[in-house]
Each structure stands twice: as C-alpha cells, then as structure tokens.
Amino acid sequence: MAVEVWWSSLAAADRDLLGILDATERARIESLDRPADRGRSLLGAALLRVAVASHLGLAPAEVVVDRTCNECGGPHGAPRILSPGMPAPWVSVSHSGVLAVVALSPHGPVGVDVQRLSDLTDPRAGRDWVRREALLKAGTAAPEMERAVTSPVPVQTDATAHELRPPLSGYVAALVTLAPADTELVIRHWPPAQG
Ligand SMILES: [Zn+2]
Numbered sequence: 001m002a003v004e005v006w007w008s009s010l011a012a013a014d015r016d017l018l019g020i021l022d023a024t025e026r027a028r029i030e031s032l033d034r035p036a037d038r039g040r041s042l043l044g045a046a047l048l049r050v051a052v053a054s055h056l057g058l059a060p061a062e063v064v065v066d067r068t069c070n071e072c073g074g075p076h077g078a079p080r081i082l083s084p085g086m087p088a089p090w091v092s093v094s095h096s097g098v099l100a101v102v103a104l105s106p107h108g109p110v111g112v113d114v115q116r117l118s119d120l121t122d123p124r125a126g127r128d129w130v131r132r133e134a135l136l137k138a139g140t141a142a143p144e145m146e147r148a149v150t151s152p153v154p155v156q157t158d159a160t161a162h163e164l165r166p167p168l169s170g171y172v173a174a175l176v177t178l179a180p181a182d183t184e185l186v187i188r189h190w191p192p193a194q195g
Contacts, residue, residue, distance in 0.1 A: 001106040002184040003177050006051040007167050010098040012191055013039045017046040020060040024067060024075045040095040044102070048093050050190055051102045052081050055089055078137065092137050094173075099166055107179035111137030114166055114173040130174040131161055138176040 018026060025045040032038045049060035056063070069077035081088040089104045097116030104110070113133035117123040140159040160181060164173035167189065177183070 002186045003107065003110065003175075003179050004051060004055065004104045004186045004188060005112065005164060005175060006047055006102040006104070006188045006190055008043055008047045008100050008190045009167070010036075010039050010043060010100075013043040013046075017042055020049055021045050022065065025065070028075070040100065043100040044093045044095045047100050047102045047190060048079060048091060051104050051188075052089065052091065055104055056083055056086055092134075094133075094137075097168075097171065099168060099171055101164070101166075101173060103175055103177075105177050105179055107177060107183060109138045109140070109178060111135060111139070111176040112164070112173070113137065114164075114171055117170050117172060126172040127163065127174070130172050131163075131176075134161065134174040134176040135159070138178070140176060140178070 018029075021029075021042070029038050029041045029045070032041055046060070048065065049063045052058075052063045053060040064082040066080045066082050067075050067077050069075070079091055079093060081091055087106065089106050090108055090110045092103045092110045092112040094101050094113045096114050096119065099114050099116070101112050101114045103112035111134040113130040115126055115130050115133075117126045120126055120129060138159060159176050159178055162175040162177075162185065164175050166173045175185075
C-alpha cells in the first residue's frame with residue numbers, strides 16, 4: 001500500500017470544517033489567540049480527517065483521532081488514529097504559513113514537516129530543518145542527532161527521507177517513512193482541483 005501525502009492551503013479553511021472536528025480539536029482552535037494560528041490548526045485537523053477518512057472509507061467526522069500526550073496525558077500529543085477492527089494508518093501533520101500537509105503510512109511511523117522559509121532565522125538551512133523535524137516526528141532521530149545540528153542529518157536504520165515539493169514557492173518540506181524503498185508515494189491536493 002502507498003504512502004500518501006495530502007496538501008492543502010488556508011484558502012480551504014472554511015468555518016464549516018469545524019463541523020467535522022471533535023470537541024478536543026475545536027477547544028484547541030478556540031484556545032489560540034491569532035486568527036492565522038486558528039486557521040492553520042483548523043486546516044491541519046480537518047485535512048488529517050479527510051485523508052484518513054479517504055483511506056479507511058469513512059466520513060471525516062467518523063475518524064477517531066487520539067492526541068494523548070505521552071509525557072503528561074494532555075490532549076496535545078502527536079495524533080494517532082484509532083480504528084477498531086481495521087488496520088489504522090500511522091499519520092503525521094504539519095502546517096506553516098498558508099500550507100498544511102498530512103502524511104499517512106500503512107508501513108509504520110511517519111513524519112512530515114513543512115516550513116515557510118521566510119519564518120526561519122536562516123532560510124538556507126530550511127531543507128535540513130524540515131528533514132530533522134520529519135525524522136523527529138517519525139521517531140527515528142537518535143538523541144545525539146537532536147544535539148548535533150549538522151547537515152545533512154543522517155538517516156538512522158531503515159528510515160527513508162524524501163524531499164517533498166510544496167505546492168507553493170518559498171516553502172520546503174520533507175517526509176520520513178519506514179516503508180520499504182519501493183513503496184509508492186501518492187501526492188494529493190485537497191480540495192481537488194475543479195474541472
Ligand atoms: Zn504533554
């Protein structure tokens with residue numbers, strides 16, 4: 001089965017999307033002060049549901065997302081999909097600027113990261129930045145790698161790092177998966193282009 005990468009932009013962050021989110025997701029959005037942060041949080045949560053729903057053959061509102069933090073038990077951890085009776089995909093979500101991206105893998109932990117270059121202190125380090133973030137999200141970066149901010153970041157064990165091409169210029173993105181090297185990578189855009 002393919003690894004899927006779903007892209008969307010804030011242009012799609014309609015208030016109606018709140019209707020497919022759960023109470024935890026809505027509370028998180030309401031807790032944010034800045035409209036841009038609320039929009040990105042809404043878009044990331046909705047895109048995750050749309051992508052997983054498509055994969056599992058459910059409606060977006062039916063997807064069960066667990067965000068229990070491994071450290072404190074609060075509702076702000078990395079998302080996990082709960083799907084009793086069906087194999088749940090591993091997922092990762094990132095947003096920056098006006099873009100959101102979701103990665104979904106049936107082949108174990110996955111990490112995705114997108115970054116608007118103009119938000120970085122050193123935009124030239126953007127590629128290494130997103131690669132490191134994606135490695136950390138996939139849980140494959142050793143602690144020594146977190147300390148040693150070197151470039152390029154070595155890929156540990158059988159993880160594969162891919163450079164992704166964001167749908168807008170001025171952004172960089174990376175994907176790390178544990179999928180076999182010959183696994184197909186499917187790129188989707190949401191909502192799909194009209195016509
Ligand atoms: Zn916590």
